[in-house]
Amino acid sequence: MSKFSTFIIGRFRGCGYAIKGALILIKTEPSIQVQAVIAIVMTALGFYKNITGVEWILQTFAIGLVMSIEGVNTAIEAIADFIHPDFHNKIGFIKDIAAGAVFIAAITAVIIGCVIYFPYLF
Numbered sequence: 587m588s589k590f591s592t593f594i595i596g597r598f599r600g601c602g603y604a605i606k607g608a609l610i611l612i613k614t615e616p617s618i619q620v621q622a623v624i625a626i627v628m629t630a631l632g633f634y635k636n637i638t639g640v641e642w643i644l645q646t647f648a649i650g651l652v653m654s655i656e657g658v659n660t661a662i663e664a665i666a667d668f669i670h671p672d673f674h675n676k677i678g679f680i681k682d683i684a685a686g687a688v689f690i691a692a693i694t695a696v697i698i699g700c701v702i703y704f705p706y707l708f
């Protein structure tokens with residue numbers, strides 16, 4: 587098999603693992619499930635209010651930002667629990683800052699949502 591074919595097969599296999607990971611997140615993580623419901627509601631609201639192309643880009647970016655950082659946070663929590671299942675201040679610190687990153691993304695998404703929808707409401 588040529589180097590190119592091996593490269594292409596490797597990339598497809600990588601995509602398969604990534605899709606599997608995304609499905610695991612949606613099936614098992616309550617935070618991601620809540621965020622997915624909010625994403626669906628906001629998408630429906632976007633169609634209802636007929637938001638502009640730029641507003642769609644901002645909204646989609648905000649949804650992707652929050653859900654992907656939540657996924658990374660979940661992975662960090664899983665690593666922390668695996669390497670040190672018992673209580674440890676450093677593990678608490680690591681989990682807190684990972685959760686803090688999700689919080690920052692969520693606040694950003696709320697601000698983007700307000701900037702998009704306030705003009706349609708008032």
Ligand SMILES: Nc1ncnc2c1ncn2[C@@H]1O[C@H](COP(=O)(O)OP(=O)(O)OP(=O)(O)O)[C@@H](O)[C@H]1O
Nearest residue numbers: 617663670671672673674675677678679681682685
């Ligand atoms: N092993 C530990 N050692 C010290 N503190 C911990 C430990 N595990 C959790 N904590 C503290 O509890 C908080 C919540 O941790 P937890 O793993 O339950 O995450 P969570 O935010 O509830 O995530 P999820 O709901 O996705 O499980 C952490 O942010 C941290 O402050």
